[in-house]
Amino acid sequence: xxxxxxxxxxxxxxxxxxxxxxxxxxxxxxxxxxxxxxxxxxxxxxxxxxxxxxxxxxxxxxxxxxxxxxxxxxxxxxxxxxxxxxxxxxxxxxxxxxxxxxxxxxxxxxxxxxxxxxxxxxxxxxxxxxxxxxxxxxxxxxxxxxxxxxxxxxxxxxxxxxxxxxxxxxxxxxxxxxxxxxxxxxxxxxxxxxxxxxxxxxxxxxxxxxxxxxxxxxxxxxxxxxxxxxxxxxxxxxxxxxxxxxxxxxxxxxxxxxxxxxxxxxxxxxxxxxxxxxxxxxxxxxxxxxxxxxxxxxxxxxxxxxxxxxxxxxxxxxxxxxxxxxxxxxxxxxxxxxxxxxxxxxxxxxxxxxxxxxxxxxxxxxxxxxxxxxxxxxxxxxxxxxxxxxxxxxxxxxxxxxxxxxxxxxxxxxxxxxxxxxxxxxxxxxxxxxxxxxxxxxxxxxxxxxxxxxxxxxxxxxxxxxxxxxxxxxxxxxxxxxxxxxxxxxxxxxxxxxxxxxxxxxxxxxxxxxxxxxxxxxxxxxxxxxxxxxxxxxxxxxxxxxxxxxxxxxxxxxxxxxxxxxxxxxxxxxxxxxxxxxxxxxxxxxxxxxxxxxxxxxxxxxxxxxxxxxxxxxxxxxxxxxxxxxxxxxxxxxxxxxxxxxxxxxxxxxxxxxxxxxxxxxxxxxxxxxxxxxxxxx
Numbered sequence: 001x002x003x004x005x006x007x008x009x010x011x012x013x014x015x016x017x018x019x020x021x022x023x024x025x026x027x028x029x030x031x032x033x034x035x036x037x038x039x040x041x042x043x044x045x046x047x048x049x050x051x052x053x054x055x056x057x058x059x060x061x062x063x064x065x066x067x068x069x070x071x072x073x074x075x076x077x078x079x080x081x082x083x084x085x086x087x088x089x090x091x092x093x094x095x096x097x098x099x100x101x102x103x104x105x106x107x108x109x110x111x112x113x114x115x116x117x118x119x120x121x122x123x124x125x126x127x128x129x130x131x132x133x134x135x136x137x138x139x140x141x142x143x144x145x146x147x148x149x150x151x152x153x154x155x156x157x158x159x160x161x162x163x164x165x166x167x168x169x170x171x172x173x174x175x176x177x178x179x180x181x182x183x184x185x186x187x188x189x190x191x192x193x194x195x196x197x198x199x200x201x202x203x204x205x206x207x208x209x210x211x212x213x214x215x216x217x218x219x220x221x222x223x224x225x226x227x228x229x230x231x232x233x234x235x236x237x238x239x240x241x242x243x244x245x246x247x248x249x250x251x252x253x254x255x256x257x258x259x260x261x262x263x264x265x266x267x268x269x270x271x272x273x274x275x276x277x278x279x280x281x282x283x284x285x286x287x288x289x290x291x292x293x294x295x296x297x298x299x300x301x302x303x304x305x306x307x308x309x310x311x312x313x314x315x316x317x318x319x320x321x322x323x324x325x326x327x328x329x330x331x332x333x334x335x336x337x338x339x340x341x342x343x344x345x346x347x348x349x350x351x352x353x354x355x356x357x358x359x360x361x362x363x364x365x366x367x368x369x370x371x372x373x374x375x376x377x378x379x380x381x382x383x384x385x386x387x388x389x390x391x392x393x394x395x396x397x398x399x400x401x402x403x404x405x406x407x408x409x410x411x412x413x414x415x416x417x418x419x420x421x422x423x424x425x426x427x428x429x430x431x432x433x434x435x436x437x438x439x440x441x442x443x444x445x446x447x448x449x450x451x452x453x454x455x456x457x458x459x460x461x462x463x464x465x466x467x468x469x470x471x472x473x474x475x476x477x478x479x480x481x482x483x484x485x486x487x488x489x490x491x492x493x494x495x496x497x498x499x500x501x502x503x504x505x506x507x508x509x510x511x512x513x514x515x516x517x518x519x520x521x522x523x524x525x526x527x528x529x530x531x532x533x534x535x536x537x538x539x540x541x542x543x544x545x546x547x548x549x550x551x552x553x554x555x556x557x558x559x560x561x562x563x564x565x566x567x568x569x570x571x572x573x574x575x576x577x578x579x580x581x582x583x584x585x586x587x588x589x590x591x592x593x594x595x596x597x598x599x600x601x602x603x604x605x606x607x608x609x610x611x612x613x614x615x616x617x618x619x620x621x622x623x624x625x626x627x628x629x630x631x632x633x634x635x636x637x638x639x640x641x642x643x644x645x646x647x648x649x650x651x652x653x654x655x656x657x658x659x660x661x662x663x664x665x666x667x668x669x670x671x672x673x674x675x676x677x678x679x680x681x682x
Contacts, residue, residue, distance in 0.1 A: 025046075046061050056232075095251070096179060114332070115418060116422030117422075130208045138166050145339050149210050158214065167183065169342060184339055185349065190203045190364045239269050239279050244363050246282055283300055293319045296519075296520045305326065316554070318570055319566075324357075369424050406573030440515050521569075525549075525582070529586055532559060535586045536587075538583055549566045576603055580599060
């Protein structure tokens with residue numbers, strides 16, 4: 001995004017010309033209660049706008065301006081006891097992730113494709129019978145190289161609630177034309193079917209169909225704007241038919257959790273999309289802490305320079321699964337060409353690049369993979385991506401890849417490497433399904449400021465007892481697979497004036513429902529400090545692998561980091577059981593407040609062959625329709641009951657001993673503080 005657009009946008013906010021908040025609200029209401037709630041809201045000057053998915057509705061409030069407070073939202077919720085949740089719809093300045101570098105390569109196309117795309121074409125993989133949904137600012141659907149592959153009956157404009165998905169080019173504002181052409185540029189890399197004499201290259205999946213989903217519009221004062229309800233609606237659009245949702249844009253905001261509507265849409269899409277196999281949602285690596293990339297249901301892709309180096313616009317991001325080329329068709333070429341709708345004399349451009357291009361490349365490759373094996377689940381596809389990503393070919397950066405304990409090499413910016421389409425297609429053709437997802441989670445109730453440990457102990461003599469008593473054993477149910485493992489928060493928190501370490505130990509109480517092999521790890525962090533730019537956050541697995549969630553410099557003074565969900569895929573394939581450590585540190589020693597309120601580990605369950613109880617339970621789980629597996633009521637009830645008497649008595653005995661220890665420590669400190677001491681010389 002050119003700097004001038006960003007400056008204009010910030011100036012508009014200062015002058016009050018636009019607001020981050022709209023006059024619309026999300027309401028969570030049971031479908032059978034909709035008519036009743038709608039009547040209640042009409043009396044309060046609310047107008048029904050749309051239904052996102054079952055149970056989530058959007059209403060518009062007449063005369064509403066600015067941000068509603070928490071008290072306002074609670075008041076709205078109190079209108080009727082059938083209103084479960086209310087959240088204001090936000091308006092975002094979205095940033096197409098293209099830099100527009102000139103490649104000087106028009107007229108040379110198919111042979112330039114790297115990333116194994118040409119080899120995948122040799123398997124007769126073209127993306128045929130696969131539909132890609134392109135969420136953007138609109139597309140020139142009359143473009144001669146796109147026309148044959150546009151699925152007009154599947155396209156929709158959520159911004160205006162019409163079937164018109166054109167960009168609506170504002171030719172009087174030439175500085176914005178490149179932004180308005182973004183969707184058309186992306187579609188060319190996906191599915192252009194140009195002939196051999198055309199200056200545009202063929203799309204990666206040149207026989208796939210494109211459903212155009214317009215979710216944003218150009219405001220000539222500030223740039224491209226999109227409302228949360230339009231994005232949520234777009235991501236929920238025709239999940240029965242669309243296989244991959246291509247989202248080549250990011251939010252400019254950092255450390256923002258998603259609204260509840262979009263969260264539910266992503267979860268439901270992976271659960272029931274593609275007739276129960278799960279849709280795929282591809283996003284580019286974005287601002288650190290962005291909500292879209294930190295959900296387990298999204299696939300995050302980063303960009304690679306032609307020579308394999310890190311582009312200047314790419315930052316460290318542990319949520320990145322893989323990478324694709326950002327400014328070229330191969331590691332050896334200097335540029336790329338794609339379709340354009342803004343020129344009167346030509347239909348192609350070489351002024352396109354960035355992680356928008358990377359997002360298009362990966363999405364096109366996924367179309368080839370799904371053509372090779374339409375029965376793959378969304379998690380099968382993620383496993384295939386991990387296994388078909390390469391680091392050896394990135395010569396200038398290959399030494400910066402680190403092996404995790406499962407032998408998979410990962411990079412702070414590139415994930416597991418550069419995607420290889422031929423490898424992905426080959427794996428897909430003979431793939432064995434990975435089965436259901438399991439997850440374990442843990443939470444705690446306390447939050448503490450990080451100070452020198454000796455200060456904390458002297459000011460809270462019974463801090464250890466208090467810490468253990470306020471922590472609980474909890475149960476977590478994932479949307480795809482109910483998991484009833486307990487996850488104990490252990491007393492290994494170590495605070496000093498530089499850092500805080502939070503320890504979580506996983507012990508699989510019920511092996512049959514345990515996420516024993518890691519795929520993804522999520523933690524919810526809070527960090528408030530007087531010098532956020534020197535703050536870093538990282539996770540260490542039980543096997544010793546270190547994954548950086550936040551590097552120094554990625555948190556700015558304006559960021560508010562309060563219970564923000566962060567995600568890492570770097571531990572893919574490792575053993576989940578054991579002690580996990582999350583470290584939050586600041587290099588200048590400034591006192592700060594830090595907390596990790598929860599950790600969730602999602603992954604597969606390695607059921608031992610011959611272990612009959614596990615096998616029978618696994619069969620009962622996987623007998624349900626895909627994405628609707630459940631745990632039997634007997635198992636769920638047994639896990640929800642109070643601990644057995646002998647377990648309870650052991651806990652009581654531990655507490656009793658700790659209580660005596662605290663009394664002893666307190667007494668020693670009391671007598672020490674009241675005794676005469678020689679002065680301490682620093």
